[in-house]
Amino acid sequence: MSSEPLLQVRNLTTQFFTEEGTVRAVDGISFDVYEGEIAGIVGESGAGKSVAAQSIVRLVEEPGEIVDGEVYFKGEPIVEFEEDDDGDLAPTDAMLTNEEMRRNIRGREIAIIFQDPMESLNPVYTVGGQLREFIEINREVGTSEAKAIAVDMLREVGIPDPESRYDEYPHQFSGGMRQRVLIAMALACEPSLIIADEPTTALDVTVEAQILELVDELQEKYGTSFIWVTHDMGVVAEICDRVNVMYLGEVVEQAEVDDLFHDSHHPYTEALLASLPRPDQTVEELNPIEGVMPEAINPPSGCRFHPRCPEAREVCARIHPDNRDVSEAGERTHRAACFRNDAFDVGYDESPPLEMTAGSGFSAGLTGETDAEAESGGEAE
Amino acid sequence: MAQRDTEQSFDESGGGVAEEEIESRVGLRYTLSQVRRDPTAMFGLYVVGFMTAIAIFAAFDHYVLDYWFAETFWMHPHRDPSNIQRLLPPAWSENVFGEGIWKYPLGTDHRGRDVLVRLFYGTRIAISVGFLSTAIGMVGGTIVGAVSGYYGEWIDDVLMRAVETLYAIPFLVLVIAFMAAFGRELVYAMIGVGIVQIPTFARLIRSRVVSVREEDYIEAARAAGVRDSRIILRHVIPNSFAPVLVQATLQVGVAILIVAGLSFLGFGAQPPTASWGQMINQSRDSMIVNPWFSIWPGMAILITVMAFNMFGDGLRDALDPRLQN
């Protein structure tokens, strides 16, 4: 791993301007992705994970808009803001134009895999035709060569008899097979980074396991970096190197996957981990996180997690914690946004505990919940 | 009464029913509250209300007062006036027959009658046939569609083929043949236009029913021995109410257009009763000398149908936010 990150995200802020008000879907997140690693973004429905992923390639749809922050990819400014003469934030001149993004970044350098394989392929064109088109665009090869690459790639992702399946239509493929096609599509363009936005959420568990294994294998073979967006801590454990935990548009903890699982510094991460179903548990023993995540349109004051946090103190409702370095000696960077950590000096220990306000019977269990619709629908509208 | 029945079947079937029904009703209310924010739709609704009010008043004067109001305060819409001034233009213009006068603001027809008063009383025909024929189509289509979708199998096949047959013969041709067989009066136009609307509603309801049929609460109700007719009436149909309402609003406009076409061809309200389509037909002989006589009734149809479309589009957008702007 090189020391310079492949992708640097700093204070990225994306908002949706709706009739009801401004939704702060992504509210100043920062993280890095290094070459050859799989970085996870994990959180509940509506945490802003998908919007964060879309913001990185500047594909946020109306009425959403990136309003602040920086995203550098291989040093190129994908997103860059500065204050203009009136003191308002405006994109800098150096920031890549939409045309440059389309021509040089999207597909070619950063490819995306969407969450619903059933909807991601155009029903009226053949699978091979769609693959070939994207390869032609992003690798500047002729039609026949693109076809050869496509067939090879289909074989690579484990599609049997790729020559004949090349001419078939998406409806002739199963969900798992379509997701393999989308992975082939991403890899065939030879990007440096692949953003996988909940790619296995719509699949059943056995197919999910196969896909994860395939990605693990291919990632090692091609050395491509991944950003893996998911709500499932189990997937994180299986595939990710580093993890960014998101809650209500903010990154609340980031660490190496082992550190996060064994030494988490944020109650939300703990709750996420506790909610993971284990084979020795019955349904009654599951530990869903109490309460429902509030709307990003009107986030709670102070720490956004405090209304649901079992360890919230009075200070948590007052002051907003930033994401600070809490690494211990010998650990790689570990950051968390919780006053329980010694890195904060706001008088957490002296502060009186808060009464829990949530937990009124609803339980937003993370287990087995598909937050596909809630995620895109809830935030995009 | 309806409420109690719902609760009863809810108890019998052991869950889910009441919740679903409440949801569908809240859905409708939500739709209506969304529409209220849509100025175009609300404008359409106001125009529809205005036209309906005119139609009701005209019907009252026709059936109850026998045109006492028209004769006392205005002029009789059917009778030729004593001083006949044919084909006068609107008050602000002139043509070969003379200068327009404010006694006849929109001019006169080929028999010297006031165009405005005939337009006013013609509203009754358009609105009543529009609403009633759509009601016939809605009720007929709902029954056919619900039975077809709920029972499936051969019943579905037979009914759907019948509906296709009905749809295959052009509306206008079918209604003309129907009216030739039974009579040229308005009431047959109403029934005929109602019948040709059955396929539209039947298909809509059927597709809803097919998807609702497999829902847990319907299966539960069926397992609990609730009668089929009751399941259809109490659970299946209420669940499809919102899209049917949208379709019905748009269909009233379509029905008004068909009826206007029928009247234009001489099928529908018979002279001297004024109807818009018939007025357009009567204006054909004088189009060159007094085009206004042709323009007004067409404008009346256009405005009325457009109002129904505006309101219907607003309802549909509120129901399906994906298409909203």
Added chain:
Amino acid sequence: MGIGRYTIRRILQTIPVLVGIVTITFFLTDAIPGDPVQIMLGPSPSARDIELVRAKYGLDKPLWVRYINYLADVSPIWLWPKATFPFVELQTGVDLGKSIYYSVPVTQKIMERLPVTLLLVASAFVFAIVTAIPLGVLSAKRRNKPTDHVARVVSLIGVSTPSFWIGLMLIIVFAYHLDVLPATGLILPWANPAEVSGAENRIHILMLSFIHLIMPTITLGTLQMAAITRIERSSMLENLSEEYVRLARAYGVRERTILRKHAFRPAQLPIITIIGLNLTAALGGSVLTEVVFNINGMGRLIITAINNQDYPLVMGTTIYYGMVFVIGVIVTDISYAYIDPRVSYGEAEA
């Protein structure tokens, strides 16, 4: 299942509908009051003449016998029971009977008029599609911009205006005031130059035909144009927010290519459906258009037939109207299957 088998299945499925059309037509026509024989023979005919004519047209038989006979006559292939081996007799050919009013075979009269109506309807649809698709796409592309607003107002007015009134307004403006277009009649592009006054050669005929078609086409096509524009717009909008369009965007496909290829092709599926379904409205509308422009097509034929209680002609024209619609729907269904591979493989979305 390939597209060939799909086509065959689709054609077979229409047989019950065609039988239904004949049935509805037959019983509806039978209910028309008045005695056609009286009309034919004029005032005070002799009882013997009436008997003869009734027997000649088969009107002396009971209703159900006449129905079966008519069904046998109308269907191209019919097995007729008989007493001797092989006990069935194969009858082929279509016989719609003889028109009472025109005293010629119904089929002959229809064949004379049908091309006129088909030309009118086809021309209206071509006009509607050619204008509506670019308008709808543009409207979706410039959503909520001035272009979109104009397109939406135009299509709203288009679906709300009675077609025959548009025709009259066009006549007032272009025939009477500007005197640039003919107000009545229609000339078939394949008509014989010798039979058309003012035409010397084929080019003249084509030009005359075109000029005569303009106003009727707009009259009949406006409603279709408006309806298709609305569907095209919403269908494009829906497709532009589909996941596969977002994917194309994420892979650096040009916005123009997305609009013309990725979103466009799947967006045409509802258009095809609506064209098929609206064929029935357009055929009905052609009756009005023919009356407005005094065009001798099927529409004026059926009105003449009804006004003169010409039973066989009413039945014949109605059946032909139904058949044109059924054939149109088959054609649209097959073109749908051609664009959407899911249909011809006989399965919906898995």
